Amino acid sequence: MDSSNTKMVAPPEGITGEGFFATKLNDVVGMARANSLWPLPFATSCCGIEFMATMASHYDLARFGSERVSFSPRQADMLMVMGTISKKMGPILRQVYEQMSEPRWVIAVGACASSGGIFDTYSVLQGIDKVIPVDVYVPGCPPRPEQIVDGVMKLQELVRSESVRRRSSPEYQELLASYNIQ
Amino acid sequence: MALENIEIKDQLVAAFGESVFNFQQEKDIFSFEIDAQKNAAIILFLKNNQDLSFHFLTDLCGIHYPDNDDEHQFAVVYHLHNWVENKRIKVKAYLNGTPEIKTISKIFLSSNWMERETWDFYGINFIGHPQLKRILNMDEMISHPMRKEFPMEDAGRTDKDDRFFGRTSINS
Numbered sequence: 001m002d003s004s005n006t007k008m009v010a011p012p013e014g015i016t017g018e019g020f021f022a023t024k025l026n027d028v029v030g031m032a033r034a035n036s037l038w039p040l041p042f043a044t045s046c047c048g049i050e051f052m053a054t055m056a057s058h059y060d061l062a063r064f065g066s067e068r069v070s071f072s073p074r075q076a077d078m079l080m081v082m083g084t085i086s087k088k089m090g091p092i093l094r095q096v097y098e099q100m101s102e103p104r105w106v107i108a109v110g111a112c113a114s115s116g117g118i119f120d121t122y123s124v125l126q127g128i129d130k131v132i133p134v135d136v137y138v139p140g141c142p143p144r145p146e147q148i149v150d151g152v153m154k155l156q157e158l159v160r161s162e163s164v165r166r167r168s169s170p171e172y173q174e175l176l177a178s179y180n181i182q
Numbered sequence: 183m184a185l186e187n188i189e190i191k192d193q194l195v196a197a198f199g200e201s202v203f204n205f206q207q208e209k210d211i212f213s214f215e216i217d218a219q220k221n222a223a224i225i226l227f228l229k230n231n232q233d234l235s236f237h238f239l240t241d242l243c244g245i246h247y248p249d250n251d252d253e254h255q256f257a258v259v260y261h262l263h264n265w266v267e268n269k270r271i272k273v274k275a276y277l278n279g280t281p282e283i284k285t286i287s288k289i290f291l292s293s294n295w296m297e298r299e300t301w302d303f304y305g306i307n308f309i310g311h312p313q314l315k316r317i318l319n320m321d322e323m324i325s326h327p328m329r330k331e332f333p334m335e336d337a338g339r340t341d342k343d344d345r346f347f348g349r350t351s352i353n354s
Contacts, residue, residue, distance in 0.1 A: 087320050088318075088319065088320045116336065120334075120335050120336055121334055121335065121336060122327050122332070122333075122334065122335075122336055123318075123319060123327070124336065126336050
């Protein structure tokens with residue numbers, strides 16, 4: 001086992017003894033969630049092409065437990081918005097987000113999804129955070145696959161340390177209410 | 183025998199007289215202006231006339247000329263193509279500040295969406311169009327964004343400082 005290059009996810013902190021291991025539920029759930037984030041790609045332009053490279057064998061997002069790309073929002077954990085979102089597309093993106101079940105996370109990949117990018121014009125949404133809450137922003141125009149992987153890893157950190165009760169907290173309800181969701 | 187400009191001109195002048203004017207060869211395309219009141223009749227004539235038979239509508243679009251006089255504020259441009267002779271023409275109809283023109287969607291079905299697009303972006307009203315509503319922009323939009331007075335930048339932007347985009351007159 002020592003000679004193998006395989007790197008497994010480290011178990012959370014806890015107390016080990018003869019035949020038992022005690023730790024916090026938060027940590028176990030967080031570890032499980034963080035290492036099986038099913039992505040829902042919402043690719044509208046060139047950032048989506050970079051995402052294809054990210055999923056392919058060279059960069060291989062499967063190493064992070066995200067190989068199962070879900071094309072249904074109902075079975076996805078992580079909405080990855082890649083590309084320019086026009087204002088006409090805004091309500092559709094929002095509907096996709098609303099169809100995802102909790103817990104759900106959002107990554108805005110690239111300048112357009114994060115801020116509208118170079119498209120400072122009447123028809124383009126100036127960042128998807130105008131319609132849905134975003135957890136991680138990946139800069140770049142388009143970002144390289146390494147940056148997208150970095151964004152996913154940053155999200156994994158968030159997921160790992162998130163309290164299981166966060167989604168029912170008043171702060172979270174307030175956040176959703178500020179976007180008029182639910 | 184290829185279809186010559188002079189033949190197109192003669193046929194049109196014989197049929198419509200003063201309503202067709204300002205014939206000229208613009209670069210590689212033969213162009214002329216028409217009276218906007220008679221656009222449907224002229225386009226139908228161009229399509230159905232045995233000698234001309236411009237059977238294909240390549241494009242239909244609007245133009246805004248804010249600096250022109252009141253009667254020439256907008257234009258609708260028709261690009262027609264005769265496939266047999268491989269001859270293309272450009273037909274231009276000028277409109278006033280409240281632009282209205284008859285639809286040609288019954289002559290060329292393809293113009294249905296093009297007219298909707300022209301309505302969407304320029305607010306040119308195509309009288310008799312079966313479904314004149316927005317096609318590319320959001321339905322909630324009330325302005326016509328390709329008109330020159332429309333500001334290009336998004337009014338709702340909050341995070342973009344004009345100074346970093348070269349948009350301020352005073353560079354201080």
